[in-house]
Amino acid sequence: MSAENKSPATRRRRKRTNDPEGMRKKVLDVAEASFQARGYHASSLGDLMAAAGVTGGALHHHFPTKKALALAVIEERVAAAVEETWIAPMRAAGTAREGVRAVFEAVAAGLEHQGFVRGCQLNNLAHELSLTDPDFRMALAGIFAAWRKAIADKVGADQQAGREQGTDAQRFAALAVASYSGAMSMAKTAQDAGVLRDCLEALERAAPSSSQSGLAVKRRRRVLLRQKTL
Amino acid sequence: MSAENKSPATRRRRKRTNDPEGMRKKVLDVAEASFQARGYHASSLGDLMAAAGVTGGALHHHFPTKKALALAVIEERVAAAVEETWIAPMRAAGTAREGVRAVFEAVAAGLEHQGFVRGCQLNNLAHELSLTDPDFRMALAGIFAAWRKAIADKVGADQQAGREQGTDAQRFAALAVASYSGAMSMAKTAQDAGVLRDCLEALERAAPSSSQSGLAVKRRRRVLLRQKTL
């Protein structure tokens, strides 16, 4: 965690190696983590520079303004996180409902193992930045839309396979995204991931996969899908 | 909206009138609005002072620190907003599900009439402040808990009246709060309140009030409950 590029007395001047992509990645790593933990406004560029071991000149070279940095974090990192956590698992799932359940449980398990809750990157930044700047808002809205679309598409696939005939794909997707987002908000505030499981149970108990009451079907789905934790 | 306490030449010195409660209220009004629109960190005390027409001395007299001001906004204003928007309508509703529907529709209608979405005060501040300070977090968590309890209590009352026998009150409340919170997050980011209606429809289509499929029951509930818009 401390400095390691101090030139020792043995070799007075280390030769510099330009690594623009590596440096850019290092900055994005630190910014992503800091935005997640402290938020955008509470993260100063000075802190980020110190944490990344990067000088002001280098930072400014890759990201002219703080807004540009945040936009890059949103478009590259936050979008990728949603892709990894939700979109890919949803594509890989057998059905939409199984996918939703798998993600909820995987995230809940990951948070419980981690011991604390930092919340959803997308929602964290969306709340802080949506009204601040139209560019922020549009970038964040696009990620929300892609997220919803991935779920709705899965419902559509289910319907083409003869399932979920009574379900409105768009609305189902909206509810899935909303309940996850809100549950994460509560989990973050209470520092307790249990509410994620509460919401999932309520969602499934209230919404059986077909007309069956869905009481005996629930347990055996739990082990079907293993997923890499975030 | 401009200054009105400039002393005109007619009477050289206006007599000052101490109004501690009024001044405190004025500051809280401005702070509440600014936190809602710009967030905590993006709201500077200088802006608040200017907007409220209050000097630094007066502000500091009532709120020694910015944190104290935010805590007052949370405990007095945000809690009151949740009380007015959710808890009171929930107590007044015939059943829990009717109450949830009434609030969703009232808020959606209010937002559509307003033309823009600033989001949920509680969730806005919760996302920005939960991880920054334990005092903030606890205050916000308490409001979430009261919100959930109000809904769960209503489900309990329904159950004592013979309804909702298969429903878990805690989980139902968690899902209602979560889906509302998440829907508001999306509505704020997309600047479109329609997602609130999507979530409500999905919630009710998926969760019929009893074993009936809930297709014909939905429409006639819509006019039953009128509620004061936020």
Next chain:
DNA sequence: TCTAAAACAGACCGGTTGTCCTGTTTTGTC
């Protein structure tokens, strides 16, 4: 009326923030 506390005014300060600017070093290209 006298007095002390509360209420308010307004200047002030140290620290921080984001950005800019001027150099220096590295690197790809002819």
Next chain:
DNA sequence: GACAAAACAGGACAACCGGTCTGTTTTAGA
């Protein structure tokens, strides 16, 4: 190897932020 552009270093700076401080006015109570 010459050279221009990219990559990086690091200081400088003006604006701003939150908090403090001193002083004045109002108000309540004896």
